[in-house]
Every structure is written in structure tokens, then in C-alpha cells.
Amino acid sequence: MKIFNLCLLGFGNVGRALARLLVEKSEEMRGQFGIEWRVTGVATRRAGWLTAPEGFSIEELLSGEVTSRAQPQPTNVKEWLAAARCDVLFETTSLEPQTGEPAISHARAALEAGAHVVTANKGTIVHAYRELSELAREKGRRFMFEAAVADCLPIFSLFRETLPAARLSAFGGVLNSTTTVVLEEIAAGRTFGEGVRRAQHLGVAETDPAHDVDGWDAAVKVCALANVLMGASLKLEDVCRRGIRDLKDEEVRAAHAAGRPFKLVARARLNEDGKVAATVRPERVAPEEPFASVTGTTLALHFELDVLPGLTLIEHDPNLKSTAYGLLADFINAVKGEAQSASDL
Numbered sequence: 001m002k003i004f005n006l007c008l009l010g011f012g013n014v015g016r017a018l019a020r021l022l023v024e025k026s027e028e029m030r031g032q033f034g035i036e037w038r039v040t041g042v043a044t045r046r047a048g049w050l051t052a053p054e055g056f057s058i059e060e061l062l063s064g065e066v067t068s069r070a071q072p073q074p075t076n077v078k079e080w081l082a083a084a085r086c087d088v089l090f091e092t093t094s095l096e097p098q099t100g101e102p103a104i105s106h107a108r109a110a111l112e113a114g115a116h117v118v119t120a121n122k123g124t125i126v127h128a129y130r131e132l133s134e135l136a137r138e139k140g141r142r143f144m145f146e147a148a149v150a151d152c153l154p155i156f157s158l159f160r161e162t163l164p165a166a167r168l169s170a171f172g173g174v175l176n177s178t179t180t181v182v183l184e185e186i187a188a189g190r191t192f193g194e195g196v197r198r199a200q201h202l203g204v205a206e207t208d209p210a211h212d213v214d215g216w217d218a219a220v221k222v223c224a225l226a227n228v229l230m231g232a233s234l235k236l237e238d239v240c241r242r243g244i245r246d247l248k249d250e251e252v253r254a255a256h257a258a259g260r261p262f263k264l265v266a267r268a269r270l271n272e273d274g275k276v277a278a279t280v281r282p283e284r285v286a287p288e289e290p291f292a293s294v295t296g297t298t299l300a301l302h303f304e305l306d307v308l309p310g311l312t313l314i315e316h317d318p319n320l321k322s323t324a325y326g327l328l329a330d331f332i333n334a335v336k337g338e339a340q341s342a343s344d345l
């Protein structure tokens, strides 16, 4: 049975949740798909490029504290991937919305080294979706990113596997839970800062919460979705973006009291000229609209297709395990064929 060498680049909330889920789902992966794994590389900005060619122990992975076995320790991503004999790179470093770096360089290095890439980092799709997908195709590997936009909500796989040739004309989404939480806290009489702290406490805020409240995170997500699902080439500057920072507390409370609370809504629409227009802005949501039931950390997407006027997906209260599952599902889908052919030998 093939044992896949996994490398975790980024070992923060998501990377550690993934390590725990890999351990928890080992039986299912082995029994249902013939997939065996070991984590041979872990890297973070502060800890550097750690490797363990025989695999880090389960105890280390579960505790989130790993110690490198390699001497000398690799000093860059290429050396690290080689030392760890990486089969699959999980890229979960922090989002850098303007350039998508260094996550793009990490993904490129892994594909060039012959590894599959599974990422939760949206920057890679916004800034390099075509390049990385083509490189993956050229190398016979997969570049997968289901966890990047809405944890484990199956969006990309839905269009890839289940809705072939359906044309997407528009979509809208509540894609950022920090802003929903902050607006709800303000509506309940608390301050903006208390709202941000609540989102941080829930573990949903980006490393820098300004990315959430100023609409960058939602803008990155709308670009990612439009570029992959609509064949657009949107960059962040193409999104007409307004965050929630300049909403007045009284406005937020009045809208909530009137039964049409504000939510940060991201939208994209394919216009008649063939161009995709995208916005992110606070909208008041009426009770009959698809996003009316979206509260707290719930995320939702509503699609308009040529074959179906409306399709709404709602992900209720996702957590870190849900994000980790998005990565795990991509991993299984990327390698199950390989694992099967290895067990047939």
C-alpha cells in the first residue's frame, strides 16, 4: 500500500486542525480508499522548515508541537519538499490578499517537484489559478482548493463533478463570518471592537481582522469564485468594495430592529458585454431573501444558472474541523486513484 508523504506549510489554526482530522479519519481513509499517510514536513514562519522523513509522531501532530529530525535543517521550500519527499503539499499560510505570495511560490515549487497541492489559501486562486492549474495538468498532479472559499462547502467540486456545462450567470454570497458576527454584536448593543474580539474568540477572524471588516476577504473570495466558475480574470482592484467599518452603530441597530439587518454580501454577475462585474458591500437583507437565515458563522452562496434560476447552499456553523475537512476531502479526491492502483499491484 502506498504511503503518502504529506507536508504542512502553515501550522496555525487550520494546519493543526488538519493534522488532528488526518489522525481521526485514518481508519476511513485506509479502509475505504487504501490511503496511508505520514506527515514528513511541517513549516511555519517562526519554526522554519522542519522535516521527519519517517514521519512526525501522532503525539507531536496532535499536540501541535513538532521537532525537526533533519540536520542541517532545510532553508527554503525546495530543499524542504525534497528532504520530506513530499507527495502532497497542504498550503495553509496566512492570506496576503494583494499578491497571494508566498503561497503561490510554495504551490509552484511543490507542483514542479511532482507533488499535488491542496490549499486553503484563496490568494493562490485569485492571482494564479490558471498558471497553477496548467502546471498541475502538465505535471499530472492536482491543484485543489475547496477549503479556500467556504470551508468544506462543496462549491468547486459541485460545478466540476455535478453540474457539467451549466452556465453560471450570477452569484451572491455571505462569505465572511467575522463581519456577520461583528454586525450582530453591534446590533445587540456592543461595540465594533467587542465584535471583532468575539470573532477572534470564535476563531473565524483572519490573522489580520482588517482583511475581514474592510471587505478584502470577501473580495478575494468573490474573485476566486468568479475566476474559477465563470472564467473571469478578476483582480482585487476590479471589485467594487465597501466593508462594514463606516456603518454607524445606530444604522446597524435600526436595520436589525426593522427586520432587515445588514450583512456583508459579495456578488458577481456576467454582463451582456461578457465581462464579470463584482461587488462587496453591506446590504440590508429582507426576510424573504436567500440570506435571511444566515447568522453567526453560517456562510451561504446563491447561484443563478442557465439551467436553474436559483440554487442556494448554506453551511451552518462551520468550524475549523469543517475547513480541515475541505482540505482532507481534496486530498482523498486527488490521490484515491493512485492509492487504488498501488493496492491493485
Ligand SMILES: NC(=O)c1ccc[n+]([C@@H]2O[C@H](COP(=O)([O-])OP(=O)(O)OC[C@H]3O[C@@H](n4cnc5c(N)ncnc54)[C@H](OP(=O)(O)O)[C@@H]3O)[C@@H](O)[C@H]2O)c1
Pocket: 009, 010, 011, 012, 013, 014, 015, 043, 044, 045, 046, 047, 092, 093, 094, 095, 102, 120, 121, 122, 147, 148, 149, 151, 203, 204, 206, 207, 319, 320, 323
Ligand atoms: N481559519 C479559518 O477558519 C479558515 C477558513 C478557510 C480558509 N482559511 C485560510 O487558511 C489559511 C490559514 O488560516 P489560519 O487560521 O490557520 O491562520 P493562522 O492560524 O494565522 O496560521 C497561519 C500559519 O501560516 C504560517 N505562515 C504564515 N506566513 C508564512 C510564511 N511566509 N512562510 C511559512 N509559514 C507561514 C504561520 O506561521 P507563524 O505562526 O510562525 O507566523 C502559521 O503557522 C489562511 O490563508 C486563511 O485565509 C482559514
